Amino acid sequence: MSNSKFHPYTNPKNAARRRAAIGKIHIGKTQLNMNEETYRAMLLTHGGVTSSKDLTNEGINKVIRHLEKSGAVFTKPKRAGRKPHNLDSQSSRADQLGKIEAQLAEAGRPWEYGGAMAKQMYQKDSLVFCDRKELAGIIAALAKNAQREGRRVR
Template identity: 35%
Template structure:
């Protein structure tokens, strides 16, 4: 079994177990459901078709998957219209510098502007964005990264 297939199988089995707990199924009810839906006694014995059948049945009887508890990456602010070209240039420069994250440009802004620096570089004034772009250009030249 390939790693992808094994990961999908394990994810499906976890969903089945979560649904079992969410629907407060007793062990007898759970095993009876497995037998009627896929003719198995354990979710580990389910093949792909059986897992799909069981998950479809669980959805029909009221299982609602909860959203993931993983914290999403914080969203970056939308820059103003006049700053947008400079923000795009800065992001392109970050990509050319081995895909540096946006936080790298935030750090440059904090270093250059001190206490007056906003939390995100996208909120900087266009003249400050130009300075950040110049600093990234110097870094690109120093590392020999593509500049076009």
């Protein structure tokens, strides 16, 4: 058995969460336009250290709460979603899904938008469960939306 022990704040299992939380602190610093002197003073006041890498987990939480109270807004990034993966390129619906993918990309919308359309229009939980006729209806609806919003109709 090895004598090496992990420092409680750098345990590999928690390292990714810690890096994300410290990144959040830096985002808050940027949002609030803090200069370096103000930032270091804030870290010392709320976290007891002058460098974010030296913060304890409790210190990280205190600093993040302070930044939120000061007006920093932390939101999760909007993800584009994923193209249905259980349809191969030989599928009879693959061409239609490619068209839907292009229309969604043109509109700047995520895959979940297409899934929401399937749910709204056909009570299907995902585009994967739509048949060719239903996918054609979604393509038509996306084309109509593009026309209405003045985008290129594909």
